[in-house]
Every structure is written in structure tokens, then in C-alpha cells.
Amino acid sequence: MKKLIIGILLICLVLSFVSVACAAKLKIAFMPGIADPFYFTMEKGAKAKAAELGVELIVGEYPKAWGPEYQVPILKALVARGDIDLLFTAPTSTEALIPVLKEISDSGIPIITVDTYLGDGDYTKPSNYNFPLAFIGTDNFLGGQVVAGQLALMLGGKGKVFLENTNPDVSSVMGRELGFRAGIKMFPDMELVGVEYCLDVQETAAAQVNAALLKNPDLGAVFGVNVFSAQGAYQAITSAGLEGAVKVATWDATETLIEALKRGEVDLILAQMPAEMGALCVEWGFKYLTEGAEIPRKVIPGFFVFTQENVNDPEAQKYIYK
């Protein structure tokens, strides 16, 4: 037994000398939030830009579910490679990722948060989360307001609406909720009758929207903040036989949701620009690493609204996540 252990230790020792560091291309790492088309599209945008600039893009494994318990172990293993020059990531919690990313930042790897942010996302003021170089992502508050406005337009400025959200500790979807609340308030005859959180589980979303429909038979529309909540909402609406009567608005132009829009299951989709976000992260990261360029603390790409009228326009096709 002793000999075995000594043998093991010797092997370990030898191997630790063997590990060779080869300095060549700049290496930028991307740690996504969850395995879904939004982040796949972001990776594609980032990859294209990386190839253009001659940067190596290392992509962390896509977590199977949303949450720090899935993301943090992968993130730590990714960074432990020790050969990464810059990291861009979508933190899956505004609070839980602060200490983890702080440690990475302290170890000398600059960080950009993409799509979601830490704390309240304002990295300019003194706080324990102001260490990332920048936040690159959609203005979710504005987007929420736009959805509210569009729904009000569809409903003729009056009616009851319901909000199906996912996680209360994620910056992006909470931004959408706050924006939506503010947007609805601008219309005196519109009323937000409830908000529920489905934690990215479609079945939960369906059950919650179903309960809302029972409580409010005259419900006019549901805003599902992402693909799971929107599809859950649609599921509940069809099983209640109310398709068409209750409008569904959602976020993210995945092919699944675009198909649903074409079939009339969804009435409105707000498309973000994930490919552009990925490309921006690589581009700004590259400029920061090579020229020491100062990155704006907040970079906000725009968005595009799909409706049944414009979904087949050739102009609109480029906004679909592929």
C-alpha cells in the first residue's frame, strides 16, 4: 500500500513538470448560461469574429439547466485550464456569481458579462461587483416596455394581462418584468393581474397560466419572458380552448418560437441580437488585450419586434436565432 502511494506521488510530481505552457494565439473563453438557441447563436457570432481577428475561442460546456449550481463547477474547471486571457460569461445569478467571478478576476483574467449582469449591472459606481470590464447585453427594461406597448396596441389599449416570468434572481428577466410593469402603467385601462415564476420549467408555466386563466376568464394577453414560459403559456391557453382569444407575447426569436408565430400560437416576439453580442464581446476583448482600449462599461445592442405581419419579410429573417 505504501509503495503504491509513493508511486502515485512520484507520477504526480513528474506530470506537474511536464505540463507545458505554449504561448501563441490570444485565448478568449465564453461561458454560456444554459444550453439554448440564444447562447448557441451568441457562440456563432463570437466564433466568426474570433476567426476574423485570429483569436482562439474556448467555449465552456453548456449547462443543462439554469442556475449557479450548474454553471459554477463548469466555469471553475474552464478557468483552471490556466491559459485563458479573457472571459466573457452570462452570470446565472446576480448574487451567487459575484464571489466566483471576483476570484477569477483577481487571478488576472479580465471579465465581460454578457446578456446578464452582476448586482444591478452598473459597474461604474463603487460596489463589490464593479470589477467586470463591461456589460454587453440588451436593455431588458426598455424591451419590457416595448412589449407592454405592443400588447396594449393589439388589445386596443384596455384589458387584463398576465406575466409569466422565470427566475427572480436573474437580471435579464427581472429587467423585462420591471419594464413591462412600467409599460403597462402608462395605459390607464390596462391591468397586470399577476406575475408568476416557472424557473424555466414549461410544465410549471403551463400550470401557472392555467390558474391565471381560471381566476381571470377575461384575460387578454400573457407575456412569457422566455421560450419556456411562452410555450407553457400557449400550452395552457390551447388546453383551455382560448387560442386566438388570449394573445401571447414572448422574447427571443428562436426557430421554435418563429414557427409558433407562423402557426399563430404566439402573437409577438421581441428578438435580441445574440450573435452581435458575442461578436462585440470578442471584439472589445481583443481591443482591450491588444491595445489596452477602454471598453464602455455598458454596450447595448438593439432589438427587433416580430409580429404575424412581418415574420415572412426577407428583411426580418436575419434576426432569427440560428
Add this chain to the structure above:
Amino acid sequence: MINYNKTREIGINILRRWILIFLVGEIVFFSIVGTNYLSLNNLQNILVASTTVLLLATGETFVIITGGIDLSIGFMVGFSSVVSAKVMVDLWAAGFSQTLAITIGILTALLLGLIPGFINGFLVAKLRVPPFIATFGMYGIAYGFAEIICNNVPVHNLPTSLGSLGHGYLFYWLPGKILSFLSKPENLSREELKHLVSIVPNVTVIAFIFIGIFAFILAKTKFGQHTYAIGGNINAAERAGVNVKVHLIKVYMISSFFASLAGAMYVLQFITGRAPAGSARLLDAVVAVVIGGASLSGGKGTIMGTVIGALIIGVLEIGLVNLSIPTYNLHIAVGCILIFAVLVDQFSPEIIHKEEEIR
């Protein structure tokens, strides 16, 4: 003849220690193929990432040795994480200091966590409910209560110092300058931060303190002997004067204690409490125990074996991430290792036992 005996002996030794050799083989493999796999940083990551499995598997080892199984631990992690997080949030909001709120939160979860274990043990020992059914029932009940307590939403707004605890280390060492115990040295320059070496993660320290204590209890005390005796032959144990019923209740309480501890560690690391936390780790924990040499029919198993079993899974998991291989391959690999472990267990005992009889 001598040669034959010699090879035979080596063969048996390899078979006995195959899990240790397997673990080392894994590490060697990933060190060669991976990027900086064998760095202090990454090895510590493996330990941190294995915390939940290590704790669950240690408690489960006791239950499996008695010939039972505890399925409730999957959702006991979530239950305990939600309870402790909720207590922390409420106490902190009520004006308690962060340290006090965190301590009381963890203690409450650990104490409350003993109740389901007691009920499991009571059902199994006194009312003769099969362990599979009793603990499977508790699995659902723990989940339901956890969802009720957190209102189906992950607990948030936790004390901010949790992160520095859960992601903190025992020592911080700036080569040649500072050696700091428990707290990260302040006012370091960026350059100095880069060279700061962090040694031994706090959660790993806590986990191994408890694992060590219970490894001692199992291997060296009367309590441990009785645990093996019950698994070996429950009637014989009873005749020999072991209070089997009380003992079984204690064993199930140990198991749920470790699950609660895993829940508390979850809160320290992820700064939230979630009802499904750790449920995905139930299977890994049972697998770790079985790989570690325990038999589901009872009477066999060690904490050392279980720890190695858990590390085999952790090393593999982090290794796949290091190589950018999707971790669903992990499930295939773990499944194969599990079946292999059981096969070794089935075919080797005769050889090994015979050999021992001869000696």
C-alpha cells in the same frame, strides 16, 4: 510454482485496489490530455465540485452497510438549503449580524434535518416498512415541504458575506511575503493578486472533518461494529444483544444529517436555497458507495472506499469539462464503471476470501 503464486498474489492485490488504481489512472490520463489538469487550482476544484456527492455518499454508506438504502437524501439537500437560506434571510433582515444569521441558519437546518432521518429509521426499524418505500416517500415529502417554505422561488437576498465563506480558503499564501489564515489579505495590488495561492477550500475542510469523524466511528467503534453486524445478519446481531431498532434509527439519522450538511454547504457555495438542489446527485452518491466496495445486500463497505468512489466521479466530471467534452458522456462512463464495480464484487470475493482463509 513460485512464479504462479507471485502473479496470483499481484493479481489479487490489483483486484482489491482496482478503484484506487482506476482513480490514479483517470488523473494521469487527464493530466496528459488536458490543459493544466494537474494544477493545485484544478485539484481543489475537483474537491469542491465533489462536496455534495462526498457528503451524501458518506451518510449513505452507513445505511447501505446495514442492508438498507436512503433515497430521501436527494431532496433532503434541497430541504436543508431552503431552510437554512430562509432563516438567514429572515434573521439578517431582522437586524442580526451576518455571522449570527449564517450560524443560526446552518444549525437550524442541521437540527431540522434530523427529523426526517428519525422518521425514516422509525418506519424501517419499528414498523418494518421496506427502506426503499419509506425513504422514497420521504423523498417526495422533503421536496414538497421545501417548495412550500421557499414558495416555489429560490431564496435570495442572502447575507453578502456567505460568498467569502463558501468560496474562501483555509490559507492564502503570497510566496515570500504573506501567509494569511482564513481571511484573504487586503489591499493587494493586481500583480500580487495574480500570484496569490489559495490553499484548501473551506467547504472541503468542513466536509472532510465530518467525513473523518464518521470514518473513525465506522471503523473503530462499537457503533461501527454493530452497523456491520446488522448488515451481515440482522437476527444474529439481535441475538448477540445489539439493539437493532435503535441502531437503525441512528443510522438513518446519520444519513439525513449528512444530506442536511450538504444542503448547508450548497448555500455557502451558491448563495441561494433551492428545493431541487442536489437531487441530481442522489444517483451519483449511491454509485460512489457501490464503486467504493459496499454491497447493496449489506455487511460490506468503507468510508475510504466511498470517498475514492466519489472522487472517481468528480475527477471524470471536471476532466470532461477540461477537454470540452459534453458531460452527458459522464453518465455513460459512470454507468459502465458502476456495472464493472458490481461485476468485480461478484466474481472476486471467492478468490480473495479463499486466499484469506488459506492465510
